[in-house]
Amino acid sequence: MLGGTRSGKSAHAEALLAGEAAVEYVATAVTDRADREWMERIAGHQARRPKAWTTVETGDVALVLAGDGPAVLVDSVTAWLTRAMDESHAWTRGRSERLTERVDEFLEAWRLTDRRVVLVSDEVGLGVVPETPAGRLFRDALGALNQRLAAEADEVVIVVAGLPLRLR
16 A cells, blocks of 8 residues: 555555454554654554454564464554664664665565555655655655555555545
8 A cells, every 4th residue: 555645645545454353453652752743643543443443553564464364454564664673783884784684584584475465655746855864765765665566465555635546
């Protein structure tokens, strides 16, 4: 599930899994209680989730996908990549070996899992060219990751203005 900020991609991903008896919602964002607006966004996502869904807050998506269990919704690949870049110190060093390993682990787990998985990711390549080297590095890394994930996906959907468009 691709889309821009506030495009409706998360709500659409949640609707795709509404019929599942159980869902493991993998929240990849790092919470920052000092950032009130960010915490309000997280609370909005939490409020929409059905009570039967289980939330797993982690940066180790590969570990979740490797385990047995119900359907999985990963929200979001974008936040996961930010976290992986932080942990790999990639912001200052560029594309680090550790970041490459983390991306490869994620993709291998995605490829091998038997679980139904819906991934949510931002499409950042449609906007302006970021002003900073770190912004350009992130845009390029997310674009490459989205391409690799889409190549393995059974279905790819982009959401624009709340409207889903199936790409594959």
